[in-house]
Amino acid sequence: MKLIKLLLSPIVFSIGFLTPLLAQLILATRTELSTPVAYGTALTISIAFGIIAQHRGSWLWVKDHE
């Protein structure tokens, strides 16, 4: 059960999907960047969002009724 909760957590989504998505978007628009730089930047941004989502319960920081 813990393994499933981990798989469905925002942190795992940020690493598993948002990081490669952001990296591939960066590489598609900024072709001069190297792949490691693009993935490193994407990982930093994605993880930041993932941590916010994990601890605040919202990807956007704001929550309903606030």
Add this chain to the structure above:
Amino acid sequence: MSNATVNLNSMSESELDVLERKIAGKYMHKVPWGAVVWGIGNLIAWLALWPLVLMDIIPLWLGFILATLNVSLSYLPSHEAQHNIIAGKGQPLRWLNELVGHLSTIPLVLPYRVLRHTHYEHHSHTNDPQLDPDFNIHADSGWHFLWKSIMNRQPESGRSEAYPETLKRTGNEHIILDAVIYQTVYLTIMFTLAWSGYAIEAALLWWVPKQIAITYIEYYLSWAPHHPSKEQGRYADTRGFKSRLGNLLSMGMQYHIIHHLYPKIPLALTPAAYRALKPILQRRNCHLGEL
């Protein structure tokens, strides 16, 4: 005042009930073959987009538009199956009912059994703040709906707990496993595609279309027909409304009041049933807007 209206006004409640059921009965017990073809065909079309885009046969932007259409259209055939409209238990076409129910919502990553059980609770407790699993979609205006729709998708929103809580309350906790399996498979596919270099394709063929489709479906199926969601009761909890987008683009939901009164009437027949039942609904002071 027409003769028909005068006659209706002179009828007792029980006579009106009998007449209403008699009229509604004419539109029931018809297999909606259109929904069957729609449900299975739509899934095949969406699945076909993947090789077409990944092999560069069609451009990604076109794939995105088509995928958004496909995912948006994937709920209603399952909705027909949830109400056993294609075939009820024990009927020869029961297998087809269940097949359409299970297959059509795959693009939405929503399991049929979860949808069916929670949707029945929505019908039984429409607009009840405690018991209607779709109550947290309700909002004061269209813009407020959009804001709530975004908030409802956050990890700790009340919406994400609404269906599991309903399943627990009704003794169907075991069905939560279906949702866990669907989400696990979905995320595994998305992660695999993304780390194989197809993240943008996965986002534009599934992830983003799913977000758009959920907003669209919730707006027309849950928010608009039940707005302002303050009343409960058979003839008060759902309204008829005139959509600016017309009946087709609002997915037939202008006539959702008919569905709540007679869930066995196929979607395609709700406009005709509405026209036939309208004088009775007016007599019952239903909210029909300009419809």
